[in-house]
Amino acid sequence: MFHIVKNELATFEEELYSVIYSPISLLEDVGDHLQQAGGKRLRPALYLICAKSCTNKAALMPMATAIEMLHMATLVHDDVIDNAATRRGISTANIRWGNHVAVLAGDYLFAKAFSSIANHVNCSMLQVLTDVIGSLCEGEIEQFKYCFNPAVTEEQYLRRIAKKTADLIAASCELGGISAGFKDEEVAALKRYGYCIGLAFQITDDLLDITASAVQVGKPVGNDLGQGIVTMPAIYALQNSAHKAELAEIIDKPEISAEEIQRGLAIINECGAVEYSCRQVERYLEEAKSVLPACLSPEVKETLINIAEYIGRRDY
Amino acid sequence: MFHIVKNELATFEEELYSVIYSPISLLEDVGDHLQQAGGKRLRPALYLICAKSCTNKAALMPMATAIEMLHMATLVHDDVIDNAATRRGISTANIRWGNHVAVLAGDYLFAKAFSSIANHVNCSMLQVLTDVIGSLCEGEIEQFKYCFNPAVTEEQYLRRIAKKTADLIAASCELGGISAGFKDEEVAALKRYGYCIGLAFQITDDLLDITASAVQVGKPVGNDLGQGIVTMPAIYALQNSAHKAELAEIIDKPEISAEEIQRGLAIINECGAVEYSCRQVERYLEEAKSVLPACLSPEVKETLINIAEYIGRRDY
Numbered sequence: 001m002f003h004i005v006k007n008e009l010a011t012f013e014e015e016l017y018s019v020i021y022s023p024i025s026l027l028e029d030v031g032d033h034l035q036q037a038g039g040k041r042l043r044p045a046l047y048l049i050c051a052k053s054c055t056n057k058a059a060l061m062p063m064a065t066a067i068e069m070l071h072m073a074t075l076v077h078d079d080v081i082d083n084a085a086t087r088r089g090i091s092t093a094n095i096r097w098g099n100h101v102a103v104l105a106g107d108y109l110f111a112k113a114f115s116s117i118a119n120h121v122n123c124s125m126l127q128v129l130t131d132v133i134g135s136l137c138e139g140e141i142e143q144f145k146y147c148f149n150p151a152v153t154e155e156q157y158l159r160r161i162a163k164k165t166a167d168l169i170a171a172s173c174e175l176g177g178i179s180a181g182f183k184d185e186e187v188a189a190l191k192r193y194g195y196c197i198g199l200a201f202q203i204t205d206d207l208l209d210i211t212a213s214a215v216q217v218g219k220p221v222g223n224d225l226g227q228g229i230v231t232m233p234a235i236y237a238l239q240n241s242a243h244k245a246e247l248a249e250i251i252d253k254p255e256i257s258a259e260e261i262q263r264g265l266a267i268i269n270e271c272g273a274v275e276y277s278c279r280q281v282e283r284y285l286e287e288a289k290s291v292l293p294a295c296l297s298p299e300v301k302e303t304l305i306n307i308a309e310y311i312g313r314r315d316y
Numbered sequence: 317m318f319h320i321v322k323n324e325l326a327t328f329e330e331e332l333y334s335v336i337y338s339p340i341s342l343l344e345d346v347g348d349h350l351q352q353a354g355g356k357r358l359r360p361a362l363y364l365i366c367a368k369s370c371t372n373k374a375a376l377m378p379m380a381t382a383i384e385m386l387h388m389a390t391l392v393h394d395d396v397i398d399n400a401a402t403r404r405g406i407s408t409a410n411i412r413w414g415n416h417v418a419v420l421a422g423d424y425l426f427a428k429a430f431s432s433i434a435n436h437v438n439c440s441m442l443q444v445l446t447d448v449i450g451s452l453c454e455g456e457i458e459q460f461k462y463c464f465n466p467a468v469t470e471e472q473y474l475r476r477i478a479k480k481t482a483d484l485i486a487a488s489c490e491l492g493g494i495s496a497g498f499k500d501e502e503v504a505a506l507k508r509y510g511y512c513i514g515l516a517f518q519i520t521d522d523l524l525d526i527t528a529s530a531v532q533v534g535k536p537v538g539n540d541l542g543q544g545i546v547t548m549p550a551i552y553a554l555q556n557s558a559h560k561a562e563l564a565e566i567i568d569k570p571e572i573s574a575e576e577i578q579r580g581l582a583i584i585n586e587c588g589a590v591e592y593s594c595r596q597v598e599r600y601l602e603e604a605k606s607v608l609p610a611c612l613s614p615e616v617k618e619t620l621i622n623i624a625e626y627i628g629r630r631d632y
Contacts, residue, residue, distance in 0.1 A: 134424060134427045
């Protein structure tokens with residue numbers, strides 16, 4: 001899917017490895033662990049794709065690594081916050097080394113991310129990144145505020161996942177557009193593309209927690225419900241299911257048993273909540289594809305459309 | 317002590333408050349809490365004192381707030397890491413709101429710190445700050461590596477506290493010198509001053525954990541020993557006390573009882589370890605006073621000397 005930036009991504013992996021390296025062996029282990037646990041590199045790939053027309057590829061690397069390190073830092077801290085034991089099927093840093101090392105490893109990644117770009121980008125690009133971290137923190141805080149609360153609205157949910165996920169993906173595309181030297185309105189269009197696929201990505205992620213099996217997603221299913229996190233399908237069911245009162249009662253409890261999670265999942269699955277959420281994903285992906293600016297080369301445009309379509313088909 | 321920058325510090329407090337403010341009420345509470353729990357503002361004061369000859373005071377505020385927010389962020393995360401219940405006599409953020417909020421509040425402060433300076437400082441100043449955060453993380457990681465280890469050397473201890481404390485204080489002075497427009501060697505001298513008083517400050521802090529009462533320091537005494545953190549007086553006692561084998565045995569245990577802490581403190585107190593550590597503090601403070609560059613105004617120089625002398629007299 002990212003073949004048009006294959007070479008750039010190979011350089012990126014080398015850069016990432018060299019930047020994560022720390023003279024302190026414990027942090028180095030954590031870095032290795034994170035590198036191996038690394039995902040699809042969606043964010044740096046989007047940055048590099050949007051910046052494809054920039055001829056000085058080496059100049060793109062500090063920002064590409066900074067974006068991925070910020071993402072990794074938030075994952076490590078999220079796992080501490082959620083007390084998560086596995087991510088993508090492997091043990092999380094907090095389980096392997098304890099909360100203290102995980103907190104520090106996240107801080108270290110934050111520092112390295114900013115250090116990576118300190119000498120290479122202009123202030124407006126730096127501001128985009130710092131604003132995004134503020135958003136990420138606010139999104140996580142909102143997640144707590146809305147926990148175990150059956151009265152959460154779809155609007156509150158969308159605002160929360162925008163901060164948690166879509167804003168960083170939007171920023172990756174926006175920064176790519178800036179690096180490519182596009183005009184302000186073209187950069188804004190790329191940012192909107194990123195925002196829409198970001199929302200679609202997170203709604204899909206939340207859907208998978210309800211529909212997929214534990215083997216597919218690499219973490220237990222019904223995990224969100226068990227933690228009191230109310231996602232789009234649950235919000236739909238709370239408004240439209242014949243058993244909405246029963247579901248509200250389950251979510252309202254500070255502790256939800258395994259049987260209650262299974263019953264909650266069944267209520268959500270049988271009222272059309274999954275189909276409704278899939279339609280919303282489709283709607284965001286359609287908007288994403290429709291806003292792509294005319295300045296993009298055909299091959300970049302095709303790649304961004306493919307990425308949008310891939311997000312809609314994602315089943316793990 | 318900071319009277320020559322009294323007006324700047326008043327503006328700084330207003331700026332800090334406005335930057336910490338978050339639209340998310342929970343984070344706002346945390347910000348208020350941190351503001352109240354705020355210490356002596358040593359780091360921004362040093363920055364402002366070293367930059368005293370800069371006529372554009374408003375231009376100094378973003379960096380002054382960034383420095384203090386970085387310091388606050390590390391305090392919040394340190395309290396999570398150490399599982400501390402009180403700091404300066406009041407409840408820590410992790411105790412009041414839980415680890416998750418404390419981790420996020422720290423991240424938020426990091427983001428705001430960088431956001432505060434993104435549009436206002438040059439890249440080399442940004443690099444100084446990002447390098448310091450890397451150091452802070454490495455220092456905390458080293459603290460874990462050396463925990464419950466009676467074989468830690470004074471050299472390892474000094475390297476660890478340099479990273480944990482002295483580097484940020486050195487950077488505050490260094491950045492002040494850069495803002496004042498001093499020459500490279502003058503800036504380097506201010507950095508060395510900050511480094512020396514930073515080491516003296518941390519050694520004193522570690523001493524107070526051994527010599528002061530809980531009421532004076534606002535946290536339990538013998539806290540370090542209980543957590544297996546081996547500081548300068550303990551290292552001295554491990555090499556020079558008649559009861560060094562007994563002390564090594566106490567420190568070597570992963571769990572140290574209250575009686576063992578008291579016995580450990582007694583061994584440290586009776587072998588001259590406190591006096592030795594005080595002499596080291598004096599030595600660093602003498603060096604700090606001796607390296608001050610000639611470019612400083614008499615009033616700035618006098619203030620920096622007073623600060624060094626105050627650190628030597630600190631008893632809380």
